[in-house]
Amino acid sequence: MSGTITISVDAMGGDNAPRAPIEGARLLLREHPDARFIFHGRQDVLEPLLSEFTDLAQVSEIRHSETVITMDDKPSQALRKGRGSSSMWAAIEAVKNGEAKVAISGGNTGALMAMATFCLRPMQGISRPAIAAIWPTLRSDIIVLDVGATIGADAEQLVDFSILGAAMARALFDMETPTVGLLNVGVEEAKGNEWVKDAAKSLTEKSGAGFTYHGFVEGDDLGKGTVDVVVTEGFTGNIALKTAEGTARQVATYLRNALKGSFLSRLGAMLAYQALSALRSKMDPRTVNGGVFLGLNGVVIKSHGGTDEIGYKSALGLAYDMARNDLIEKIGEGLERMKPGAIPDRQEESEAPTA
Template identity: 80%
Template structure:
């Protein structure tokens, strides 16, 4: 996609709002001068922060919204109280209206998914949207989905997620045929629940869908980078995501304590400060902040609610890349290739006797 990229920002979403999203926008503007912003929120809170940053003010518009969706609001409550009036809804509506290419919020995940689904609607051929995460590995970044949108998934959803994840990998990583693996308790064909095994049969029998089906992958394959896209349902995916984030912090704490344990350790840390700095950067979850809502008629990014401006800037950068690489268009192409998969799936279900 050529031209200016406009990002619609829920300025009131997240623990450190509105400062974090506004300062993050200024940081991104330094690297991406072709970006523009629409900030949604209480003008009295948002306007002074933007006006204090003249470079950002020159490329920004403020849309007033009285209601702020809190982290305690249930999705149904958020829809009732925040439809048409909240900063979150307003940010999503800007994408639907064509005023922005992508929306981003650090607010309540359940509310954001409910509002995004209600406002933008799932794409034709996709049953439910998914949240995709960019996952660092020993090789390179990969895509993991779903990491929290849908608890439990049948074979149809897992096939949908494979198409969505592959389209995202192609757009962000410039791949012709990403490899896709189904997360399972083992790599043997006989292992796993029926949904995973049925999805595997469908994917293994289909060609020309824009990706290469690798087979089953296990938990340790996430860190190895065995495949470009790992597919699972939201319950398992969210646990895997939170476990990885917690492990990264745990290892970072162990390393920091070990390096400060004594005089010789501190001298060693000083001598290795360059390598340690690179390691800290690699393990910093802020550098891969941002979950992508896939399968909707519009692109929405969920930033971690507790992140600072550095983490929020990473999410804004992801939003920019999603728009610049026309991820929505590439997903549409992937869905067009989904029809043979759907046909194979329905044929397989008809041939499988019911219990």
């Protein structure tokens, strides 16, 4: 059906699967009636659940997959046991075959990255894929990458991440030249390790080719929203992400306990109900759920495995936006500007990743 956006869903991935991804899809459908879904998983489990939601069932297809990848499976094990037979692999393969615009899973992150890289292959001109996260700030939402795919990225990979992050900002935020900053231990040019300094030199030379290089940024700039895209390697990025999520929950708990402390505080909470509800929503990690795998010949979204239908709806909404705004095409444009001749080629076969 022309004009629709089809999302391929690993319905068995995650702690609350398959109910959470299916109910999340129904919530998304209310906002985007042009969305369509392919649910991959055990048919005997999915059919009765999907039948509870007539509106969703009318725009959905179930494809049976017997094998389910567990959270304990190592990436190499997942490839061996799940290639071609698992719900995770089938969800990704639907994107490769052009049946869906984007795939989403709440399953094992390492297995998902291994399968996505093996099935979709890295784009020409990109050395390693990255995981990008939407990050709420005092200014507006920004993009932070890598948050866990590549540990210890070198200068070339940091430059690649900058291209990918800028392309995602153009697709998601409708920006012509988003600002990019490298996360560092200080903003002075002399600070940081050698590969960060080398990446900064390269980005300074290429600034203007689809993005504006801001310079180094520090940890507190993440919350300020100093730049539109913050680039770092996966070890640092993942720790920053988990720290921010934990801090948000900590502050929310402090606030909730304080507002229950006395009669006057409870009365104040009632009077400020609307403002507190808005604050609670802003601090809820579920509302910015979803990591985007960038640098592959297709879009894959990783949802938090332990989230509920609200979190899945957010991740599915991100998937919808990435597909609607032609993320892959925008990455191709960015590669052509910064690396002439490195246009993504879906037909090109590259080396399979080692798992």
